[in-house]
Amino acid sequence: MINRTKAPAFHQINNIEFLDAIKTNLDNGIKLNYINGGSQEILKIGFIFNAGNWFQNKPLIASSTNQLMKEGTKKYSAFKISEGIDKYGAFFEVENSYDTATLTLYTLTKHLNNVLPYVKEVLLFPKFSEKEFEIYKKNAIERFKINLEKVSFVARKDFMSLIFGENHPYGTNVNLSDYNDLSLNHITNFYNENYNLSNCRILVSGKVEQSTIKSLNHFFGKEQLSKKSLSKKQATINSNSNSSIYIEKENAMQSAIRIGRVFPNKLHKDYFGLQILNTVLGGYFGSRLMNNIREDKGYTYGIGSGVISLKDTGYFFISTEVGSDVTKDALTEIYKEIELIQTQEIPKEELKLVKNYMLGQLLKSCDGPFNMASLFESANEYGLDYSFYNNYINTIKEITPKTLLELGAKYFKKSDLKEIVVGKL
Amino acid sequence: MIHFEKFTLKNGLKVIFHKDESTPIVAFNLLYNVGARDEDEKQTGFAHLFEHLMFGGSINIPNFDEPLQKVGGTNNAFTSNDITNYYITLPKDNLETAFWLESDRMLSLAFTDKNLEVQRSVVIEEFKQNYLNQPYGDVWLLLRPLAYQNHPYKWATIGKEVSHIENATMDDVKTFFHKHYLPNNAILTIAGNVDIGDIKQLTKKWFGDIPSGNTPLRNLPKESKQTKERRLKVERDVPANAIYKAYHMCSKNHPDYHATDLLSDVLSLGKSSRLYISLIKEQKLFSEISAFISGSHDEGLLTINGKLLDGVSFKDAESSILKEVEAIKNELVNENELSKVKNKIESTTQFSETSVLNKAMNLSFAELLGDANNVNLEVEKYQEVTAEDIKRIANQVLNESNCSTLIYAKKENK
Numbered sequence: 001m002i003n004r005t006k007a008p009a010f011h012q013i014n015n016i017e018f019l020d021a022i023k024t025n026l027d028n029g030i031k032l033n034y035i036n037g038g039s040q041e042i043l044k045i046g047f048i049f050n051a052g053n054w055f056q057n058k059p060l061i062a063s064s065t066n067q068l069m070k071e072g073t074k075k076y077s078a079f080k081i082s083e084g085i086d087k088y089g090a091f092f093e094v095e096n097s098y099d100t101a102t103l104t105l106y107t108l109t110k111h112l113n114n115v116l117p118y119v120k121e122v123l124l125f126p127k128f129s130e131k132e133f134e135i136y137k138k139n140a141i142e143r144f145k146i147n148l149e150k151v152s153f154v155a156r157k158d159f160m161s162l163i164f165g166e167n168h169p170y171g172t173n174v175n176l177s178d179y180n181d182l183s184l185n186h187i188t189n190f191y192n193e194n195y196n197l198s199n200c201r202i203l204v205s206g207k208v209e210q211s212t213i214k215s216l217n218h219f220f221g222k223e224q225l226s227k228k229s230l231s232k233k234q235a236t237i238n239s240n241s242n243s244s245i246y247i248e249k250e251n252a253m254q255s256a257i258r259i260g261r262v263f264p265n266k267l268h269k270d271y272f273g274l275q276i277l278n279t280v281l282g283g284y285f286g287s288r289l290m291n292n293i294r295e296d297k298g299y300t301y302g303i304g305s306g307v308i309s310l311k312d313t314g315y316f317f318i319s320t321e322v323g324s325d326v327t328k329d330a331l332t333e334i335y336k337e338i339e340l341i342q343t344q345e346i347p348k349e350e351l352k353l354v355k356n357y358m359l360g361q362l363l364k365s366c367d368g369p370f371n372m373a374s375l376f377e378s379a380n381e382y383g384l385d386y387s388f389y390n391n392y393i394n395t396i397k398e399i400t401p402k403t404l405l406e407l408g409a410k411y412f413k414k415s416d417l418k419e420i421v422v423g424k425l
Numbered sequence: 426m427i428h429f430e431k432f433t434l435k436n437g438l439k440v441i442f443h444k445d446e447s448t449p450i451v452a453f454n455l456l457y458n459v460g461a462r463d464e465d466e467k468q469t470g471f472a473h474l475f476e477h478l479m480f481g482g483s484i485n486i487p488n489f490d491e492p493l494q495k496v497g498g499t500n501n502a503f504t505s506n507d508i509t510n511y512y513i514t515l516p517k518d519n520l521e522t523a524f525w526l527e528s529d530r531m532l533s534l535a536f537t538d539k540n541l542e543v544q545r546s547v548v549i550e551e552f553k554q555n556y557l558n559q560p561y562g563d564v565w566l567l568l569r570p571l572a573y574q575n576h577p578y579k580w581a582t583i584g585k586e587v588s589h590i591e592n593a594t595m596d597d598v599k600t601f602f603h604k605h606y607l608p609n610n611a612i613l614t615i616a617g618n619v620d621i622g623d624i625k626q627l628t629k630k631w632f633g634d635i636p637s638g639n640t641p642l643r644n645l646p647k648e649s650k651q652t653k654e655r656r657l658k659v660e661r662d663v664p665a666n667a668i669y670k671a672y673h674m675c676s677k678n679h680p681d682y683h684a685t686d687l688l689s690d691v692l693s694l695g696k697s698s699r700l701y702i703s704l705i706k707e708q709k710l711f712s713e714i715s716a717f718i719s720g721s722h723d724e725g726l727l728t729i730n731g732k733l734l735d736g737v738s739f740k741d742a743e744s745s746i747l748k749e750v751e752a753i754k755n756e757l758v759n760e761n762e763l764s765k766v767k768n769k770i771e772s773t774t775q776f777s778e779t780s781v782l783n784k785a786m787n788l789s790f791a792e793l794l795g796d797a798n799n800v801n802l803e804v805e806k807y808q809e810v811t812a813e814d815i816k817r818i819a820n821q822v823l824n825e826s827n828c829s830t831l832i833y834a835k836k837e838n839k
Contacts, residue, residue, distance in 0.1 A: 001634075002630060002631070002634075004484075004485040004528075004529055004532070005485045005486070007492050007522065007525060008520075008521035008522055008524075008525050009521075010495070010496040010518070010519045010522055011518045011519060013497055013516055016449075017449075023502075028539060037446065037447075038779055039447060040776070040778060040779055041775070042772070042775050042776060042779070047767060057593045068606070070696075078706070079696075079702055079706070081695035081699035082697035083761075083765070085695075086694075086695045086765050086769065087695045087761065087765045087768065088768055089765070089767075089768025089769045089770070089771050089772035089773075090772065091772070097813055106772070106776060107772065108771070108772050111768075128429070135706060135709065138709075138712065138734060139705070139712040139713070139734075142664070142665050142712035142713075142732060142734065142735075143712065143713070144562050145664035145665065146561075146663070146664050146665060146732075147664075149559075149560040149663065149664060150559060151558065152561065187748070203491070206839065225628070251662075252552050252556050252558060253553045253558040254550070254554055254558045273508075284494065284499075285490055285494070286490045286491055286494050294543075294547055295543060295547075296543065297543075297546075297552070298542070298543040298544070298545070298546025298547050298550070299546070300547070300550050301547055301548075301551035301554050301555075302551045305581070321550075321554050321558075322550070323546075323549075323550055323553065343509070353491060353494055353495045354494075354612055356494070356495050356496060356497050357494040357495070357498075357499075359497055360494075360497020360498055360499070360515060360516055361497070361499065363497065363516055364450050364499070364514060366449075367448050367449065367450050367781075368447070368779050368780070370447065370779060387656070389446075410785055
């Protein structure tokens with residue numbers, strides 16, 4: 001008989017192998033990085049522009065520009081663009097974030113040359129017609145109205161302006177009226193300012209061959225790049241003077257809670273330690289918040305926390321939806337857990353578990369060329385390379401309960417945290 | 426092409442192994458052949474509640490998650506109307522931990538009262554979060570019983586109502602476990618850079634001595650053929666009117682399944698699809714429109730749904746959908762349209778096979794439906810679909826006498 005009470009032997013992860021990222025340029029100087037790997041004949045190509053929310057002067061401009069680029073170009077209608085890409089089974093997705101705007105092509109390697117002409121049109125010659133703009137705006141308003149009915153959406157939206165302040169580019173809040181103020185002029189100007197190829201980097205992963213680079217050179221490497229250098233924007237954080245916001249929603253069966261603050265980003269020496277501390281608190285299924293609020297009290301389907309790095313700074317958040325009748329109790333328990341990481345050392349066994357868990361997750365996030373490319377880019381964006389992850393691994397292995405307690409005391413003071421509740425208190 | 430080996434233990438546990446040398450991660454997927462369709466109508470939501478209880482400690486191991494996290498692994502599970510599926514990914518050197526944990530909870534659970542009480546609350550919060558406290562969240566709670574009158578697909582996996590979850594007892598939990606959680610009612614798939622010899626040895630070591638039981642017989646009431654259109658109108662506190670039209674379609678193993686899937690793709694996959702171009706771009710009647718199949722094992726649904734733009738009447742919206750339906754019934758789709766949706770299937774398949782976990786899951790699902798090797802034949806089956814097939818299926822499926830329509834109206838004077 002086997003002894004089922006005893007866990008099998010296991011190994012801590014010692015080193016993680018990274019797939020090489022090759023840094024190169026197209027003929028005209030556009031930065032191109034690629035990671036070759038995997039057994040499938042497929043490619044993921046991201047065109048990353050510094051054209052996220054950070055660069056807009058009013059809400060919605062960055063995301064609307066990003067969305068509307070695909071809706072018709074000088075040569076092709078919106079339908080032709082979609083059909084041209086769909087025809088080859090490819091997918092072309094756009095995404096707008098706080099710092100960057102990305103247009104990503106997923107295609108079988110064999111169809112690359114068939115779809116790139118359409119991608120080129122979208123990147124270089126979008127038309128921004130009044131007709132497509134009106135359709136886009138109308139439908140976006142409908143989606144926004146529906147989202148406003150979701151407590152979690154409202155909490156997430158208002159949280160950012162609470163911690164960064166309405167005037168900070170990361171804190172800009174969107175209201176329904178902003179859609180009416182949006183004009184095609186704003187969008188065209190934003191495109192002209194920010195979507196230069198000189199402001200773009202290309203990230204390729206999958207089965208990358210010499211012919212892949214040659215194709216990209218053919219379509220994008222001959223374009224003249226504008227010499228105009230982009231002005232670096234500065235921003236100061238003037239967080240909302242309220243430390244908490246409560247938005248009542250009648251008949252809500254659950255309340256959405258967000259608690260957090262501005263935090264250091266990847267360039268700061270405390271970043272790794274804070275990631276580890278965050279994992280203990282709410283960063284994985286076995287975290288303290290999950291154990292207490294879900295697995296012990298049953299107040300929620302899920303609770304989590306995260307440390308998000310942005311280009312200029314970062315933020316920390318805890319997020320959950322809890323039964324309306326237990327909103328107050330849940331808040332009490334959340335603050336109890338926050339208090340604990342400031343006042344008591346993390347027990348050795350718990351920390352060991354978290355360390356192994358984090359190393360396992362890092363190993364998983366290096367799995368395959370696509371994952372590896374994301375990992376590469378999320379360091380590259382900050383001017384960092386893979387040594388960033390090696391430092392991360394070392395910090396995970398070596399950090400002590402004492403250091404983590406110091407970080408807890410420094411960064412998790414209740415007086416520095418802001419809170420938003422949408423639902424019922 | 427996903428190569429694999431397959432063997433069965435004496436107790437009936439089916440094991441599938443796929444070797445992938447390119448990854449340091451191994452996927453461990455355990456599927457139990459039990460879903461919400463196997464529930465008693467007075468105790469719905471039970472298969473899913475039970476899935477939660479599987480994480481509350483087993484007979485020899487008080488906590489499921491901790492030992493796994495300690496070796497760098499992660500896991501989750503989901504329940505559908507057809508199956509309950511548990512999956513783990515972990516560094517390959519620590520694979521044995523997955524065997525140890527999964528086999529112990531197949532052997533027996535700890536069955537603690539505290540676990541039942543807490544997970545009952547957690548699931549009720551899940552019910553609220555995803556179905557009751559969301560705009561349009563209750564759509565399937567309304568549409569399922571309209572479309573299905575006999576078959577247990579008439580209730581959602583989360584359950585018909587919260588009270589069914591509130592009333593579950595420990596006796597129910599035990600009975601359910603002993604009936605369904607048997608080695609001969611499960612399929613284990615492992616994918617990663619390990620050797621078949623090790624897999625055989627580990628499977629035998631950890632699962633070999635778990636006793637088999639009577640394989641539960643599934644004898645579900647068959648849905649009788651719908652002969653008259655069904656309609657339901659509700660009013661809710663939502664910002665936009667919405668319409669849902671659900672048509673009965675074939676089962677997943679039926680030869681027409683792939684053609685039906687492509688029919689829904691021609692209608693609405695991507696921004697060059699028919700419904701998108703006609704109803705959103707040209708006629709500007711909807712803000713969102715989609716057509717999709719449920720993908721269920723037994724006879725499923727092809728659903729067309731959309732959110733109406735302000736000022737558009739339900740009558741105009743619905744007749745615009747019906748006009749597109751008529752068109753696809755009367756004329757063959759053109760070659761470009763058809764090759765487009767087929768190419769999408771090919772690339773989606775290629776992209777999904779970059780993940781060992783996806784591969785492991787798909788092997789398990791295919792095995793349950795008859796043969797794991799069907800994962801390798803899927804693309805071909807889609808390729809074989811003709812324009813005539815699409816037209817034939819459209820005429821067979823997209824009839825109002827075969828349709829349940831839900832009119833989801835916003836409350837006025839809001």
